[in-house]
Amino acid sequence: MKNRSLVSITDYTKEEYIKILNLAEEFEKNPTQRILEDFVVATLFFEPSTRTRLSFESAASRLGAKVIGFSDATNSSVSKGESLKDTILTVSNYSDIIVMRHPREGSARFASEVSTVPIINAGDGGNQHPTQCLLDLYSIRKTQGKLDGLNVAFVGDLKYGRTVHSNVMALCNFNTTFHLVSPLELKLPSYVKMHIKGNNLNYHQYTDLSEVMPVADIIYMTRIQKERFSDPIEYEKVKNAYILTASMLSGCKENMRVLHPLPRVNEITEDVDVTKQAYYFQQALNGVYVRQALLASILGVK
Amino acid sequence: MENENIRKELVVSAIENGSVIDHIPAKSVFRVVKMLNLEDTDTQVTVGFNLESRKYGKKGIIKVSNKYFEDEEVNKIALVAPTATLIVIKDYKVTEKRNVKIPDEIRKIVKCVNPNCITNHQQVATRFTVIDKEDLKLQCHYCEKITGKNNIDIL
Numbered sequence: 001m002k003n004r005s006l007v008s009i010t011d012y013t014k015e016e017y018i019k020i021l022n023l024a025e026e027f028e029k030n031p032t033q034r035i036l037e038d039f040v041v042a043t044l045f046f047e048p049s050t051r052t053r054l055s056f057e058s059a060a061s062r063l064g065a066k067v068i069g070f071s072d073a074t075n076s077s078v079s080k081g082e083s084l085k086d087t088i089l090t091v092s093n094y095s096d097i098i099v100m101r102h103p104r105e106g107s108a109r110f111a112s113e114v115s116t117v118p119i120i121n122a123g124d125g126g127n128q129h130p131t132q133c134l135l136d137l138y139s140i141r142k143t144q145g146k147l148d149g150l151n152v153a154f155v156g157d158l159k160y161g162r163t164v165h166s167n168v169m170a171l172c173n174f175n176t177t178f179h180l181v182s183p184l185e186l187k188l189p190s191y192v193k194m195h196i197k198g199n200n201l202n203y204h205q206y207t208d209l210s211e212v213m214p215v216a217d218i219i220y221m222t223r224i225q226k227e228r229f230s231d232p233i234e235y236e237k238v239k240n241a242y243i244l245t246a247s248m249l250s251g252c253k254e255n256m257r258v259l260h261p262l263p264r265v266n267e268i269t270e271d272v273d274v275t276k277q278a279y280y281f282q283q284a285l286n287g288v289y290v291r292q293a294l295l296a297s298i299l300g301v302k
Numbered sequence: 303m304e305n306e307n308i309r310k311e312l313v314v315s316a317i318e319n320g321s322v323i324d325h326i327p328a329k330s331v332f333r334v335v336k337m338l339n340l341e342d343t344d345t346q347v348t349v350g351f352n353l354e355s356r357k358y359g360k361k362g363i364i365k366v367s368n369k370y371f372e373d374e375e376v377n378k379i380a381l382v383a384p385t386a387t388l389i390v391i392k393d394y395k396v397t398e399k400r401n402v403k404i405p406d407e408i409r410k411i412v413k414c415v416n417p418n419c420i421t422n423h424q425q426v427a428t429r430f431t432v433i434d435k436e437d438l439k440l441q442c443h444y445c446e447k448i449t450g451k452n453n454i455d456i457l
Contacts, residue, residue: 083424084420084424102420103418104418104424104445105416105418105444105446105447106414106419106420106421106442106443106445106446107420107444109444110420110444124420124445125418125445127445127446128446191448
């Protein structure tokens with residue numbers, strides 16, 4: 001993986017996912033290692049995303065790297081009208097790796113083609129967010145002890161949720177059975193379902209969250225956004241149907257854990273936080289280890 | 303029979319050397335002209351459309367004198383004219399006849415359907431992988447969204 005950009009989750013093979021997850025496990029045991037002291041990590045956030053940026057900066061700092069960059073395009077040369085290409089070429093001169101988030105889809109792929117240093121995509125519009133996907137895989141493996149042959153339920157906005165699409169794509173490598181819970185308007189797009197079928201795996205679709213409770217090993221919750229609905233009445237009808245509460249967990253499997261990419265709004269009520277099924281805050285912490293693993297392996301240190 | 307031949311001769315005159323693109327769907331003729339940059343050429347070009355075709359009803363035809371197309375150049379027209387045939391003429395004789403084929407990759411000529419794609423905002427040449435040649439589907443190399451046959455917009 002040395003010197004290779006990570007733009008899309010499909011850039012990596014199953015073996016490479018596992019290599020990163022194993023490396024992340026090492027960093028979880030021993031998070032502070034000054035192995036990147038000679039490196040400069042640039043974090044270019046053309047749109048703000050405090051959580052993702054801090055997670056990357058924390059990962060880089062724990063490994064001793066210097067961090068440069070900006071957290072918002074308004075106070076950088078971008079606001080003067082500089083092209084993405086010029087920004088990337090310039091920052092390539094100052095750094096050994098670039099972590100970028102950009103509102104336009106495909107921006108990270110383009111950046112990886114013009115950059116002289118590797119790029120890690122930290123989100124390009126609604127397209128890809130591969131480090132989120134890897135930290136989700138890490139969290140699934142950690143809570144279940146394995147990745148193979150699990151029943152994974154995705155709940156909420158399955159149409160527009162990019163994390164759901166990349167997670168489904170990645171989990172297709174691990175003999176997963178998919179349980180897809182969403183309002184009819186927000187069903188998983190057919191090209192993603194075709195990908196499942198193409199891997200000879202099965203999916204089941206539901207509109208009622210309680211139906212997956214007895215079968216799921218993982219329930220991956222996502223937020224349903226009002227602006228996704230063409231008809232506001234439709235939104236009002238479904239908005240409360242995909243909220244997970246502590247009382248709903250009574251019939252769930254012993255090993256079941258709830259994941260969420262965060263930030264949550266109201267789709268998981270706070271009474272779930274204290275149950276042993278709640279894993280979403282630990283999930284966010286796992287992001288630091290996975291990003292440490294990616295930085296170290298792309299920079300060729302591990 | 304003789305009259306028939308004369309009539310045809312008048313409709314589309316023969317060329318000595320060059321290329322003929324035949325069996326273009328009548329409505330796509332001008333898109334093909336644009337895709338092949340024939341508007342900027344100095345050589346003699348004859349464009350015909352709504353011509354009778356036994357096979358296709360109405361068809362279009364383009365004759366370009368003294369020009370031979372590379373595969374890569376001509377295959378892109380398969381996007382709008384999948385039935386087109388390329389005929390190579392040398393010394394008034396047909397020396398080669400082949401059907402256009404949809405290429406595996408398409409660069410520059412198609413606009414990405416996704417309004418939030420980087421190619422629609424910065425100077426980035428578009429690039430697509432053809433993921434379905436029958437029911438034409440192009441996947442953007444950058445934003446990964448799919449442009450279907452009904453959304454194909456030629457740049």
